[in-house]
Amino acid sequence: DGGITQSPKYLFRKEGQNVTLSCEQNLNHDAMYWYRQDPGQGLRLIYYSQIVNDFQKGDIAEGYSVSREKKESFPLTVTSAQKNPTAFYLCASSIDGDNSPLHFGNGTRLTVT
Amino acid sequence: EDQVTQSPEALRLQEGESSSLNCSYTVSGLRGLFWYRQDPGKGPEFLFTLYSAGEEKEKERLKATLTKKESFLHITAPKPEDSATYLCAVAGNQFYFGTGTSLTVIP
Numbered sequence: 001d002g003g004i005t006q007s008p009k010y011l012f013r014k015e016g017q018n019v020t021l022s023c024e025q026n027l028n029h030d031a032m033y034w035y036r037q038d039p040g041q042g043l044r045l046i047y048y049s050q051i052v053n054d055f056q057k058g059d060i061a062e063g064y065s066v067s068r069e070k071k072e073s074f075p076l077t078v079t080s081a082q083k084n085p086t087a088f089y090l091c092a093s094s095i096d097g098d099n100s101p102l103h104f105g106n107g108t109r110l111t112v113t
Numbered sequence: 114e115d116q117v118t119q120s121p122e123a124l125r126l127q128e129g130e131s132s133s134l135n136c137s138y139t140v141s142g143l144r145g146l147f148w149y150r151q152d153p154g155k156g157p158e159f160l161f162t163l164y165s166a167g168e169e170k171e172k173e174r175l176k177a178t179l180t181k182k183e184s185f186l187h188i189t190a191p192k193p194e195d196s197a198t199y200l201c202a203v204a205g206n207q208f209y210f211g212t213g214t215s216l217t218v219i220p
Contacts, residue, residue: 042200099145103159104159
C-alpha cells in the first residue's frame, strides 16, 4: 500500500537535546511538507520541499531543520533552539506541490520535558 | 490577510440528524479547497477537493459544496462512526488550514 510513514509515533526527550523525526513516502510525490499541530490552532507550516536537495522555510521554521537527500525521505530535526517543541508533528506530501491535495502521515507526538 | 475560518467549533448531533459544517475563506488566488477528516491521535485523511464555485463532491453521507467565499460540508443522516474533527484547507500561495469542527454523533 502506498502511503506516508512517520516514526516514531511517540517521542520523549529532555530539554536541550536535538531530536529527529522520520518521514518516508512511497507515493512518488515530488513535494513534501512538515506541519505542527497544537490544540485550538490550525496546522502551521514548518518547512516544505518541492524537489530533492531543495527546501524552503514555512511560517514557523525557527528552531527546526530539514534535509531532502532522497525523494522518498524528508526528516525533521527539532533543535534545542525551538522554545516550545512539545507538539503533534505531521508530515505530508503532494504530487506536485501546486494545487493537488496533501496526503498526511499519522504523526509523531513529541514531548519535551 | 489570507485566512480560513471554520464554524461551528464543535457540533453534537443525534444519529440521523443532518447538518452542515462551514468553511469561509479570504485567500487570494484560490487554487483549490480541500476537506479532511481527522481522528484523535491520527493524521488528517483526505476527503474532497473542490476547484471552482458551484462544484460539488459526494462520498457516502458527506457532500461538499463550494461558492466564491465559502464551502459547506453537508452530512446526511450521520452515524456515530462519523464522529471526528473535520478540517478545511485552502490552497493559495501556500496551504491555509482552519482550526476544524469537532463533530460528535450520539447514538
